[in-house]
Amino acid sequence: MERTAAGDDAGLGPRVAVLRRLRGMSLRALAAASGVSSSFLSQLENGRTNASVASLRKIAAGLGVSPAQLLDDSAVHTRGVLRAADRPRLQLEGAEKFVVALPPLGNLEVYAGRFRPGGSTGPEAYAHGDSQEILVVTAGEIVLELGGERYEMRVDDSIEFLSSTPHRVRNTSDADAAVLWINSPPTPDEAPHGPPATG
Structure with missing residues (x-):
């Protein structure tokens, strides 16, 4: 059985939603960038499903962040530092x-x-x-x-x-x-x- 990321941190879905909005992306755009379905993303953002480690990696890549950043609450309010x-x-x-x-x-x-x-x-x-x-x-x-x-x-x-x-x-x-x-x-x-x- 594949380990789930959301089970480790129930705030993953809302963080995905915030990061997606910070990037001006629709559900459909993030789904296309991540290679996951829009319905899966919607369910994840609303806390109705968990993400596998593989899905977490795909979503993080679609958002342009590392999986660790996606799981870290402190980074949700920013798109990151532009040096x-x-x-x-x-x-x-x-x-x-x-x-x-x-x-x-x-x-x-x-x-x-x-x-x-x-x-x-x-x-x-x-x-x-x-x-x-x-x-x-x-x-x-x-x-x-x-x-x-x-x-x-x-x-x-x-x-x-x-x-x-x-x-x-x-x-x-x-x-x-x-x-x-x-x-x-x-x-x-x-x-x-x-x-x-x-x-």
Whole structure:
């Protein structure tokens, strides 16, 4: 008889559900990624069945975690640490943009940017989607060109606008600067122009 994982920890089903939702996955998507049925996953999440060790390994792989992480209560509230060195990045003009929130995205899309003196998001203002966007200056000073207006912003300043408004960030100072971009909801990948995704 195969040893069951859920019998060792009755919280497995709810943890699977939380991790699945954190990754923006439907039952069907996790079933496809794991090689188990949607009905089995539904029963597991609702505590109506146990998972074998083999099923536990498949589900963990589908969620992108280790079986130990799947069984560990302390990791349920997070998708895990994204190390600075591992962040996907986009090279801009004298600047870099870093992914902070990895796909699949839920309600937020977050990027960090570093600008050397003279760096910018590009030669032209751009727009993407129609989301609520917040720009926060985390270091130095930048100029935000937004819908024909110019905003000089310093560390800890923030501004909120619609991502459909053409915008551009420039570092006109002689020191490095850094920003965070936060969009809700995430903007479509098929941005018509400008840097991919957001900014």
